[in-house]
Amino acid sequence: xxxxxxxxxxxxxxxxxxxxxxxxxxxxxxxxxxxxxxxxxxxxxxxxxxxxxxxxxxxxxxxxxxxxxxxxxxxxxxxxxxxxxxxxxxxxxxxxxxxxxxxxxxxxxxxxxxxxxxxxxxxxxxxxxxxxxxxxxxxxxxxxxxxxxxxxxxxxxxxxxxxxxxxxxxxxxxxxxxxxxxxxx
Amino acid sequence: xxxxxxxxxxxxxxxxxxxxxxxxxxxxxxxxxxxxxxxxxxxxxxxxxxxxxxxxxxxxxxxxxxxxxxxxxxxxxxxxxxxxxxxxxxxxxxxxxxxxxxxxxxxxxxxxxxxxxxxxxxxxxxxxxxxxxxxxxxxxxxxxxxxxxxxxxxxxxxxxxxxxxxxxxxxxxxxxxxxxxxxxxxxxxxxxxxxxxxxxxxxxxxxxxxxxxxxxxxxxxxxx
Numbered sequence: 001x002x003x004x005x006x007x008x009x010x011x012x013x014x015x016x017x018x019x020x021x022x023x024x025x026x027x028x029x030x031x032x033x034x035x036x037x038x039x040x041x042x043x044x045x046x047x048x049x050x051x052x053x054x055x056x057x058x059x060x061x062x063x064x065x066x067x068x069x070x071x072x073x074x075x076x077x078x079x080x081x082x083x084x085x086x087x088x089x090x091x092x093x094x095x096x097x098x099x100x101x102x103x104x105x106x107x108x109x110x111x112x113x114x115x116x117x118x119x120x121x122x123x124x125x126x127x128x129x130x131x132x133x134x135x136x137x138x139x140x141x142x143x144x145x146x147x148x149x150x151x152x153x154x155x156x157x158x159x160x161x162x163x164x165x166x167x168x169x170x171x172x173x174x175x176x177x178x179x180x181x182x183x184x185x
Numbered sequence: 186x187x188x189x190x191x192x193x194x195x196x197x198x199x200x201x202x203x204x205x206x207x208x209x210x211x212x213x214x215x216x217x218x219x220x221x222x223x224x225x226x227x228x229x230x231x232x233x234x235x236x237x238x239x240x241x242x243x244x245x246x247x248x249x250x251x252x253x254x255x256x257x258x259x260x261x262x263x264x265x266x267x268x269x270x271x272x273x274x275x276x277x278x279x280x281x282x283x284x285x286x287x288x289x290x291x292x293x294x295x296x297x298x299x300x301x302x303x304x305x306x307x308x309x310x311x312x313x314x315x316x317x318x319x320x321x322x323x324x325x326x327x328x329x330x331x332x333x334x335x336x337x338x339x340x341x342x343x344x345x346x347x348x349x350x351x352x353x354x355x356x357x358x359x360x361x362x363x364x365x366x367x368x369x370x371x372x373x374x375x376x377x378x379x380x381x382x383x384x385x386x387x388x389x390x391x392x393x394x395x396x397x398x399x400x401x402x403x404x405x406x407x408x409x
Contacts, residue, residue, distance in 0.1 A: 101361045105407070110396035125393030127361040 013052040013096070014103050017163060020047040027117045029163040045112075045165030046103045052096065053138055053159040060090045063157070066144070070151035080144035087139055092131050100134065100164075101127055109166040117160045118142045122167055130164060137162045192223060192240070196306070199299045203308045210295075210310040217304025219243045219261065231292065231313060233285030250280035250294075269298040269305035279314050291318040344404050345388040352406070354381045359398050359407050 015021065018036030029047060036042040057063040065086065069079040092100065104112070104127055112130060113122035116137030124130045137143075143160065151157050193201050200214060204223065211227035221244050224236040232248075239247045243261070250259040258280045268275045277295040284290055290313070297308040347355065350371075357367045364378045371378070382394065389404075391397035401407050 097361050101359060104395060105359060105398045105402050108399035108402070110391070110393045110399070112395065125395050126363075127358065127394070127398075128363040130395075131361060 010099060010102075013049055013055065013099055015047050015049060017042065017045040017047055017165065020049065020161065027160065028115050028120070029117070029161045032115065032163060032165070043166045043168050044107065045115075045163050046107060048100070048134065048162045048164070050159035050161055052099075053161070055096060056092065056135075056138055057157075057159075059092075059094070059096065060087060062087055062090075062138075066147050066151055066157060069148045073148060073152045076145045076149055077141070079148050080141045083144050083148070084139050084141060088135075090135065092135060097131065100131060104130060104164065107164065107166060111167040113165050113167045115163040115165055116140070116143075124167075134162050134164075192236075196222060197299055197301050200306050200308060203297055203299070208310060210312050213239075213244075213309050213311065215244045215266075215307040215309065217301070217306065219245065219266070221247060222306075228311060231284075231290075231311060232282060248280075249283045250292075251289075252280065265296055265307060266305070269296070269307055272298075272300065272305075274298075279318070291315045344406070347385065347388060347406065351381055351385050351388065354378065354385060355397070355401055355406065358382070358385075358394055359401070 017033055020033045032042055032045075033047060036044075057066070062083070065083050069083055073079060091097075111123055111125045113120055114124060114130060114133035114137060118140045119137060121133040121136070124133055138160075147157050193204055196204075196214065204212060204214070204225075209227075211231045212223070212225045213221060213228045214223040216222045221239050221242055224234070224239050226236075229235055234247065245257075245259040245261055245263065248259045250257070252258045258278075265275050275296040275298065277293055279291055279293050281289050281291050292311050293314040294312075295310045297310070299306040299308065353371060354367055357370060362370065364375050364382065367373070368375045368378045373381075386392070386394070386397050389397045389400045391400050398407070
């Protein structure tokens with residue numbers, strides 16, 4: 001157990017928003033993590049780290065497919081689309097699934113949003129929906145294209161975190177005020 | 186009134202005078218041996234119990250009063266009788282009684298004690314206090330809602346009773362299974378699984394599967 005009470009494997013793959021250390025502080029997830037760590041009121045969530053992403057690619061053989069696509073690269077978009085179609089229903093199983101289920105139940109939200117570098121999916125109300133959104137986040141055309149292109153350049157394959165965030169509904173959380181208040185008089 | 190005279194002839198004169206000095210309250214009288222000696226029409230309408238069926242019985246067997254929280258108040262050797270025997274005044278108190286229909290109802294009771302050679306006669310003046318208790322409970326609920334304190338741990342009563350099938354479905358949902366996968370695992374059609382999920386959500390007062398799982402975890406319904 002680490003200082004947050006997380007088991008080593010869990011801390012490697014899942015970290016609370018605001019306490020996540022995954023080597024990236026840009027992008028929507030990194031920025032939300034930064035805001036939460038600064039003590040601002042950000043709806044709570046858990047971050048699936050880039051290590052989780054690596055494990056997902058390893059488990060699903062996606063890593064090899066990206067490598068193969070990079071080797072014979074002609075059209076990035078076409079290659080990314082082919083990889084996406086091949087993996088778009090790949091299940092997240094075993095330990096990775098268990099970690100997602102555990103984190104979701106502990107979060108205790110009625111609905112969550114899945115936030116990634118390229119997209120946000122909201123109103124997710126069941127574990128299979130969340131799992132599918134996580135898979136989509138790691139199989140986005142933009143993301144796959146970037147991975148293929150980077151590997152083709154001989155660099156390390158990029159990985160990115162995904163945030164599962166408690167979803168708040170405006171009607172339950174407060175009210176907003178317009179910028180211009182009417183002048184008195 | 187003629188009936189009243191018949192029923193009260195054996196009572197000490199002071200007790201009879203108190204019965205005759207009518208108030209708007211229900212009146213019942215307990216003898217030194219805890220026997221109900223008198224039970225008026227107001228007591229009948231408040232409790233639904235008729236005079237003929239209660240007079241002669243022990244008060245604690247009939248009134249079945251309980252305190253806030255459900256502990257019994259009406260017992261042999263109750264505090265009211267103890268104070269009366271010690272010739273000390275008895276303050277009025279609220280108890281929850283069980284009416285003929287089985288409904289629990291708050292009443293407020295004042296006692297007048299008439300001493301005799303055999304022991305004290307307790308003249309109970311009883312009035313309905315259900316509404317004031319409901320108001321208090323409502324106010325308490327509002328205070329709880331507006332305070333930032335965490336809600337108390339759920340009591341056994343708050344935990345819904347789930348069928349073994351619902352518990353199985355709950356377990357599979359917590360493992361991330363879809364309705365289709367649950368159907369395959371339990372040899373059920375998807376429509377049946379959806380019905381189980383719907384009833385599970387209803388039993389847990391949840392609006393989504395995630396909320397149901399969160400509530401189930403809170404209530405200790407999800408085993409490790």
